[in-house]
Amino acid sequence: MGSRELKLRDIFYPESIAIIGASSDDLKEKSGWTGTLLNFGYKGRLYPVNPKATTILGLKAYPSLKEIEGQVDYAILNLATTLVPKALEDCAAKDVKVVHIFTSGFAEVGNEGKRLQEEIRSIIERTGIRTIGPNCMGVHSPGGGVSFANLPREEGPAALISQTGAGAARTILYGNGRGIHFGKAISYGNAVDLDSPDFLEMLADDSKTRYIALYIEGVKDGRRLLSATQKCLKNGKMVVILKAGLTEAGREAATSHTGALAGSEQGWGAFFAQTGAIRVRTLEEIVDQLVALQCMSRPGGRRVGIIGRGGGPGVIATEICERLNLKVPPFSGTVRSQLEKITTASGGSMVRNPVEVGVGRIGAQQGYIEAFKILALSQEVDLILTHLNPEAFILYGGAPEWLNESIGVLCQVFKTLSIPVALVLPSGETPESREIVQQAWAQCSKTGLAVFRSYESAATAISNLVTCYEWRTEEDH
Amino acid sequence: MGSRELKLRDIFYPESIAIIGASSDDLKEKSGWTGTLLNFGYKGRLYPVNPKATTILGLKAYPSLKEIEGQVDYAILNLATTLVPKALEDCAAKDVKVVHIFTSGFAEVGNEGKRLQEEIRSIIERTGIRTIGPNCMGVHSPGGGVSFANLPREEGPAALISQTGAGAARTILYGNGRGIHFGKAISYGNAVDLDSPDFLEMLADDSKTRYIALYIEGVKDGRRLLSATQKCLKNGKMVVILKAGLTEAGREAATSHTGALAGSEQGWGAFFAQTGAIRVRTLEEIVDQLVALQCMSRPGGRRVGIIGRGGGPGVIATEICERLNLKVPPFSGTVRSQLEKITTASGGSMVRNPVEVGVGRIGAQQGYIEAFKILALSQEVDLILTHLNPEAFILYGGAPEWLNESIGVLCQVFKTLSIPVALVLPSGETPESREIVQQAWAQCSKTGLAVFRSYESAATAISNLVTCYEWRTEEDH
Numbered sequence: 001m002g003s004r005e006l007k008l009r010d011i012f013y014p015e016s017i018a019i020i021g022a023s024s025d026d027l028k029e030k031s032g033w034t035g036t037l038l039n040f041g042y043k044g045r046l047y048p049v050n051p052k053a054t055t056i057l058g059l060k061a062y063p064s065l066k067e068i069e070g071q072v073d074y075a076i077l078n079l080a081t082t083l084v085p086k087a088l089e090d091c092a093a094k095d096v097k098v099v100h101i102f103t104s105g106f107a108e109v110g111n112e113g114k115r116l117q118e119e120i121r122s123i124i125e126r127t128g129i130r131t132i133g134p135n136c137m138g139v140h141s142p143g144g145g146v147s148f149a150n151l152p153r154e155e156g157p158a159a160l161i162s163q164t165g166a167g168a169a170r171t172i173l174y175g176n177g178r179g180i181h182f183g184k185a186i187s188y189g190n191a192v193d194l195d196s197p198d199f200l201e202m203l204a205d206d207s208k209t210r211y212i213a214l215y216i217e218g219v220k221d222g223r224r225l226l227s228a229t230q231k232c233l234k235n236g237k238m239v240v241i242l243k244a245g246l247t248e249a250g251r252e253a254a255t256s257h258t259g260a261l262a263g264s265e266q267g268w269g270a271f272f273a274q275t276g277a278i279r280v281r282t283l284e285e286i287v288d289q290l291v292a293l294q295c296m297s298r299p300g301g302r303r304v305g306i307i308g309r310g311g312g313p314g315v316i317a318t319e320i321c322e323r324l325n326l327k328v329p330p331f332s333g334t335v336r337s338q339l340e341k342i343t344t345a346s347g348g349s350m351v352r353n354p355v356e357v358g359v360g361r362i363g364a365q366q367g368y369i370e371a372f373k374i375l376a377l378s379q380e381v382d383l384i385l386t387h388l389n390p391e392a393f394i395l396y397g398g399a400p401e402w403l404n405e406s407i408g409v410l411c412q413v414f415k416t417l418s419i420p421v422a423l424v425l426p427s428g429e430t431p432e433s434r435e436i437v438q439q440a441w442a443q444c445s446k447t448g449l450a451v452f453r454s455y456e457s458a459a460t461a462i463s464n465l466v467t468c469y470e471w472r473t474e475e476d477h
Numbered sequence: 478m479g480s481r482e483l484k485l486r487d488i489f490y491p492e493s494i495a496i497i498g499a500s501s502d503d504l505k506e507k508s509g510w511t512g513t514l515l516n517f518g519y520k521g522r523l524y525p526v527n528p529k530a531t532t533i534l535g536l537k538a539y540p541s542l543k544e545i546e547g548q549v550d551y552a553i554l555n556l557a558t559t560l561v562p563k564a565l566e567d568c569a570a571k572d573v574k575v576v577h578i579f580t581s582g583f584a585e586v587g588n589e590g591k592r593l594q595e596e597i598r599s600i601i602e603r604t605g606i607r608t609i610g611p612n613c614m615g616v617h618s619p620g621g622g623v624s625f626a627n628l629p630r631e632e633g634p635a636a637l638i639s640q641t642g643a644g645a646a647r648t649i650l651y652g653n654g655r656g657i658h659f660g661k662a663i664s665y666g667n668a669v670d671l672d673s674p675d676f677l678e679m680l681a682d683d684s685k686t687r688y689i690a691l692y693i694e695g696v697k698d699g700r701r702l703l704s705a706t707q708k709c710l711k712n713g714k715m716v717v718i719l720k721a722g723l724t725e726a727g728r729e730a731a732t733s734h735t736g737a738l739a740g741s742e743q744g745w746g747a748f749f750a751q752t753g754a755i756r757v758r759t760l761e762e763i764v765d766q767l768v769a770l771q772c773m774s775r776p777g778g779r780r781v782g783i784i785g786r787g788g789g790p791g792v793i794a795t796e797i798c799e800r801l802n803l804k805v806p807p808f809s810g811t812v813r814s815q816l817e818k819i820t821t822a823s824g825g826s827m828v829r830n831p832v833e834v835g836v837g838r839i840g841a842q843q844g845y846i847e848a849f850k851i852l853a854l855s856q857e858v859d860l861i862l863t864h865l866n867p868e869a870f871i872l873y874g875g876a877p878e879w880l881n882e883s884i885g886v887l888c889q890v891f892k893t894l895s896i897p898v899a900l901v902l903p904s905g906e907t908p909e910s911r912e913i914v915q916q917a918w919a920q921c922s923k924t925g926l927a928v929f930r931s932y933e934s935a936a937t938a939i940s941n942l943v944t945c946y947e948w949r950t951e952e953d954h
Contacts, residue, residue, distance in 0.1 A: 166788065177906045244796060250796035253791060253830075257792050309643065315734050319758075350730075389647055
């Protein structure tokens with residue numbers, strides 16, 4: 001029997017969910033799958049299965065899957081490892097569309113686990129049942145009312161396909177604070193059946209998804225991943241991939257985590273070269289990259305104009321940009337003399353690129369904004385990277401509200417400029433600055449201004465962004 | 478006339494300070510030098526100089542430097558650029574020990590500024606007067622009651638020698654939140670006279686200083702910097718250097734910032750190879766490195782044991798360690814079976830290295846701590862890197878106090894282990910987790926547990942730490 005073809009809605013919008021192995025103890029199940037789904041606001045039919053209970057958290061409990069009267073779209077297996085094969089057979093008999101095997105202890109733990117995983121694989125092959133996992137958290141889909149934890153409900157254009165569940169939760173939360181909302185996410189663990197190409201193919205045609213991030217330890221069919229990635233990119237979606245397990249120890253760790261065969265650096269290098277997908281190294285870089293993709297328009301090239309407070313920080317920013325394959329060209333005399341009108345070089349400022357603007361008492365914000373306008377009109381840079389030092393606003397006799405004022409005018413003006421803008425705003429280091437930085441970050445995220453915690457994270461994401469657009473242009477020719 | 482030899486106390490513990498160019502407007506001077514020093518708690522004699530005032534902020538004002546009756550140890554020049562040469566002559570005549578030229582607009586701004594800086598240099602050469610700057614913030618010395626801003630008062634074993642003032646302030650503040658307290662810091666700008674080797678030589682003999690960080694754009698006498706660095710290291714002090722201005726655009730930016738001649742990558746590469754000083758790339762890395770130096774004992778080698786929550790994060794941590802020249806060796810069967818007793822591999826955990834420990838309701842902290850003891854006694858790793866996912870404690874039905882409990886037991890136990898420990902604890906992403914992470918960081922800093930925001934920052938600092946100790950051992954042979 002062949003594998004049944006799945007649709008996006010079977011996974012992300014199931015109309016009914018059975019929880020096989022729900023606890024008969026309501027207090028325990030409150031933080032179990034039934035409680036988590038109820039708390040997340042699942043609106044479909046929810047069937048907790050436990051032979052020892054008649055109700056669970058106020059819902060009718062079923063002694064077994066087959067006693068459930070209607071269709072079950074999605075089943076979650078929360079059972080001891082050895083009970084999984086039988087339960088999977090039951091799901092096949094009941095014609096469940098997708099089974100999420102939450103249970104761990106398969107290929108990732110060694111020989112006995114491998115044998116059990118093989119048993120599962122043969123059931124899948126024989127029956128055609130489709131499964132997510134084992135050893136994973138499953139689906140997060142605010143639109144479908146489904147999640148594996150008390151995660152944010154915002155439904156945005158980002159999607160996440162991940163072999164780590166803890167990492168997926170963290171990425172969703174971290175993204176949420178940065179204005180990146182994952183409308184669809186999946187933690188798929190050992191991927192005995194459904195694998196990254198399956199999810200990627202579904203998302204390639206999803207009109208709600210614009211950015212797709214993947215955390216991959218291993219993939220069974222590399223060619224299919226390649227063509228699925230190419231399909232996404234062809235459909236105008238941006239793909240960001242963290243490929244883990246390419247150092248020797250990393251490979252062993254990946255095997256120990258999801259039983260994955262991680263592949264080689266050479267093979268994956270070729271994959272990235274052929275697809276134009278963006279390669280990142282950490283979960284935080286995934287979010288940084290999505291911020292750049294979502295908030296910044298397409299830069300015309302690699303030339304960065306740097307505007308900020310602090311001379312040394314400007315020098316450091318310049319070097320980081322250059323090391324990450326961006327350019328910080330010196331301005332022409334024309335631009336310099338325009339800048340000299342709004343900032344005072346003899347007052348410790350710089351006009352050569354980087355530009356250092358003061359934060360004087362009156363008109364500081366005006367001078368700051370004027371610098372943006374001059375650079376945007378200069379045709380000498382392709383984007384502006386600006387940095388603000390939260391403490392400078394407090395330390396040198398300034399008022400804390402200055403930072404929020406600067407952010408306020410920046411948020412008003414950046415969309416009117418002809419080139420993209422990104423802000424570096426490190427977290428505050430005093431109770432006072434922490435508070436205002438928090439507010440400033442929230443304001444930027446709300447307005448859609450790309451904001452980063454460090455020069456490295458900003459320059460890495462921007463450099464990747466330029467490369468990604470360059471690659472697309474070449475492909476078009 | 479030769480340059481007068483300066484002592485550490487002339488710069489960091491001046492008994493009298495004249496402020497040449499104090500404002501006659503009390504409201505303005507409150508955030509000027511007089512107000513800043515009064516606010517910081519300077520206990521010596523303070524002489525504001527302004528011909529238009531009789532008192533400034535309650536202090537007697539002097540019409541000129543020469544009217545001051547007693548000795549002036551330290552003078553701050555806060556004047557228009559063109560008035561600086563004459564003021565410097567006055568300081569020489571009054572036999573001021575050190576002059577801090579706060580004023581900007583010299584070599585960093587172009588030809589006219591360069592001419593003025595040359596004029597200053599010739600006054601220095603002729604009179605032997607010693608100067609800090611121009612174009613800089615000067616001294617921060619809590620023990621001497623001196624600072625250039627409302628910075629922390631803690632007097633710790635760290636020192637900072639910096640060509641950026643804004644960067645120095647940020648580093649001092651950032652360090653403060655991480656348990657790194659700068660007992661002495663100096664922002665020295667264009668370095669027309671006193672340069673990094675001068676400050677380094679003074680600090681080499683300072684018993685209160687154990688760690689010295691430098692931000693250098695250029696240095697006039699490279700050989701002297703080399704021997705001063707070697708002297709520090711010989712005296713048991715650790716030296717961390719951020720050398721800025723080594724890319725083409727960075728070099729130009731440095732010239733525009735402090736008029737520095739930045740040197741070549743090759744020359745500086747040789748400098749680091751010869752001295753064994755630790756090289757870092759950003760201000761944040763300076764603080765990370767000082768945290769590793771101050772909090773971690775000497776690791777016996779590069780083998781890292783990783784313990785934490787989350788499988789994917791463990792894989793990512795492994796790869797980052799390996800990329801940064803650390804090793805994450807798989808554990809022997811003996812260690813694995815010891816670990817299996819405290820964690821359940823079939824419950825989604827890993828025991829191979831990285832180790833994934835669960836955060837169950839009861840005894841989670843005990844299992845977590847047991848893993849540390851097993852690894853410390855194993856002789857299979859030289860240090861432990863542990864990571865906690867702040868949201869895991871909240872998301873998966875856990876209580877927020879779990880994180881603080883885990884941190885609490887960790888803070889109790891890490892000092893009793895035979896190998897060093899470092900913790901990666903990213904900032905929280907929900908209002909709830911932000912609060913508890915803030916508390917956890919404070920507790921770690923207070924207890925002296927090395928804590929980092931990311932795997933990269935931890936692994937970079939630890940890898941540098943090992944290299945630095947390896948270098949020392951080689952030198953000893």
